[in-house]
Amino acid sequence: MSPQSEEAVVLDGITVRYGKGGSAVTAVEDVSLTVRAGEFVVLVGPSGCGKTTLLRIVAGFERATSGTGVVQGAPAAPGRGTGIVFQQPRLFPWRTVGGNIGFALARHGVPRAERPARIASLLDRVGLGGTAGRRTWELSGGQQQRVAIARALAAEPQVLLMDEPFAALDALTRERLQEEVRALAASLGTTVLFVTHSAEEAVLLGTRVLVMAADPGRIVAEVDVDLTRDSATDPAALRGSAEFARLRGELADIMREAATAA
Numbered sequence: 001m002s003p004q005s006e007e008a009v010v011l012d013g014i015t016v017r018y019g020k021g022g023s024a025v026t027a028v029e030d031v032s033l034t035v036r037a038g039e040f041v042v043l044v045g046p047s048g049c050g051k052t053t054l055l056r057i058v059a060g061f062e063r064a065t066s067g068t069g070v071v072q073g074a075p076a077a078p079g080r081g082t083g084i085v086f087q088q089p090r091l092f093p094w095r096t097v098g099g100n101i102g103f104a105l106a107r108h109g110v111p112r113a114e115r116p117a118r119i120a121s122l123l124d125r126v127g128l129g130g131t132a133g134r135r136t137w138e139l140s141g142g143q144q145q146r147v148a149i150a151r152a153l154a155a156e157p158q159v160l161l162m163d164e165p166f167a168a169l170d171a172l173t174r175e176r177l178q179e180e181v182r183a184l185a186a187s188l189g190t191t192v193l194f195v196t197h198s199a200e201e202a203v204l205l206g207t208r209v210l211v212m213a214a215d216p217g218r219i220v221a222e223v224d225v226d227l228t229r230d231s232a233t234d235p236a237a238l239r240g241s242a243e244f245a246r247l248r249g250e251l252a253d254i255m256r257e258a259a260t261a262a
C-alpha cells in the first residue's frame with residue numbers, strides 16, 4: 001500500500017511563532033504527528049497550547065514558521081482533502097440551510113443541477129431531512145452545528161477537522177451529536193482530527209488521544225483508546241462501562257499533569 005493511502009496527515013517538526021522580538025509567542029514548537037487513514041485522533045490540552053493552531057496548519061489556513069504539513073500525500077492547502085467544523089457553526093445568515101450547503105457544493109465544483117439532491121442527502125445524513133428551505137437562525141444551536149457538519153462533508157473531505165465542535169451545546173444535544181459524528185465517521189471511513197477539552201469526549205470518540213502542554217505548545221503524551229465497541233454497542237452502556245470510566249480517569253490524570261507541566 002502506498003504511504004499516501006495509509007497516512008492521511010503527517011506533520012513534521014511544526015513550529016509556529018507569532019510576532020517578532022521580545023513580544024514573540026511560540027504557539028507550537030517542533031510538533032510531529034501522523035494520523036493514519038480512518039483513525040479518529042483527538043487533541044486535548046490546556047487553553048493556549050496550540051490545538052487550533054495545529055488544525056489551521058492541517059487545513060492550510062496557516063503557514064508554519066518551520067516544519068512541513070502533508071495531507072493525503074500533498075502539502076496542506078485550503079480545501080485540499082480537508083473539511084473543518086468550528087466551535088460556532090459560522091453559517092451565512094442570509095442564506096437558507098440548503099443555500100449554505102449549496103455554497104460549499106458550488107465551491108467544490110458540483111454542477112447546479114445536481115446540488116438539490118446532494119443537499120437533501122447531506123441533510124438526511126445529519127438528521128435534518130426536509131430543512132433545506134429553512135432559515136439558519138430558525139434552527140437550534142445543535143441543529144445549526146449539524147448544518148455546519150453537513151457543509152464540511154459537502155466537499156467529501158478525506159480528513160475532517162473539528163475544533164471543539166460541541167463545546168457550546170447543552171449536555172443532551174452534545175451526547176447525541178457525539179454519537180452521530182462517531183457513526184458518521186465510521187460509515188464514511190473519514191479520518192478525523194478532533195479537538196476537545198473533555199476527557200470524556202476524547203475517550204468516547206477517539207481511537208487515539210494526543211495530550212498537549214503549553215508554553216511552548218507540544219505533545220507530551222499519547223493514549224490509545226482500546227474501548228471495545230462496534231456499531232451495535234449501545235452508547236449509554238458504553239458510557240456506563242467500567243472500561244470507559246477507567247480510561248477516562250487515566251486520561252484526566254494525564255491531562256492534569258500536562259496542564260501543570262512547565
Ligand SMILES: Nc1ncnc2c1ncn2[C@@H]1O[C@H](COP(=O)(O)OP(=O)(O)OP(=O)(O)O)[C@@H](O)[C@H]1O
Nearest residue numbers: 018019025026027046047048049050051052053054
Ligand atoms: N494570530 C495570532 N497572533 C498572535 N498569537 C496567536 C495567534 N493565534 C494564536 N496565538 C497564540 O498562540 C497560542 C496558541 O493558540 P491556539 O488558539 O492554537 O490555542 P488553543 O490550544 O486552541 O487554545 P483554546 O483551548 O483556548 O482554544 C496562544 O498563546 C495564542 O495566544
Ligand SMILES: [Mg+2]
Nearest residue numbers: 051052053163
Ligand atoms: Mg482553540
